[in-house]
Amino acid sequence: MNLLAWNCQGLGVALTVRNLKEECFRKKPHLVFLMETKQKASYVRKIKRRCGFNEEWIVNLIGRSGGLALWWSDAITVNILFSSANVIHTSVISDVLSTPSYISFIYGPTDDADRMLCWQEVRRISNAIRKPWLCLGDFNDILSQTEKWGGQPRAWRRIRNFKCFVSDCELEDLGFHGPSFTWCNNRDSPDTVYEHLDRALGNLQLRELFPTLQVFNVDPAKSSNHHLLFIQC
Incomplete structure (x- = not known):
């Protein structure tokens, strides 16, 4: 099973759409998660079809910002268990592919207070999980000072909060x-x-099920200032 996640920073840019389409046809992901689509659902659906997908879950933008999109192929069945402006939590099954039991797609808020509320949402989700679980997306947080270069050092309190969140969820x-x-x-x-804001996290059951899982940071030709995540389970 292959997954692609990208904070595309707006699907209204021709270069962004072209890069996304190329990556979808080159890497053939079974799931695509997009953050900051900044477009209405009707337009996102049009791009989805151009990228070769039929199924979808869309979280509408708020004002002129935000917006999430989850697309998947016919090879898998995705059940939406929880959805908000920042989290899409799913269960995934397939007759032909080995898949994680649960996948959470996360776009961490930039505001500190909102981000802490988002982490609480994911903590509540984690309480009910006893099977392989994958979390991926743009967390808008780092786990250590070595994950930042340039500018002022990240506040230790913020790093500690993110590390506690990851630990509390047993990821x-x-x-x-x-x-x-x-x-x-x-x-x-x-x-x-x-x-280093974009990453993939997994629990012990996931690492045991997919011992050769690989995460690749892909530079999408400068149409976004975020790299694209490509995950091979």
Whole structure:
């Protein structure tokens, strides 16, 4: 099973749509998770069809920002168990593919208070999980100072809160191949900042079911300042 996740920062840009379509046809993911679509559902559906998908779950944008989209192929069945502006929690089954029992798609809020509320939502989800569980997306947080380069150091309190969230949910970072940083503010030196915001987390049952799972950070040709995550289970 293959998954693709990307904070695309708006599907209204032709280069973004072209890059997304190319990655979908090149990597053939069974699930695609998009953050910050910044488009109405009707437009997102049009792009979904161009990328070769039939099934969907869409979280509408708020004002001119936000918006989530989850697309999946006919090879799997996805049940939406919980959905909000920042989290889509699903169960996944397939007759032809080995899949995690649960997958949570997460877009961490940039506001500190909202992000803590989001982590509480995911903590509540974790209480009911006893099977393989994969969490992925743009968490808008880092686990250590080494996951940031440039700018002011991240507040230790914020790093501690994120580490506690990961630990409380009994999750572990699944590592990655490719660039160490998945986001850049795209400013000229000396104001350039890089951070590792996009990642995949999994519980023990997931790591036992998929011991060779791989996460790749893919540079999407500068149409977004976030790298794309590609996960091979």
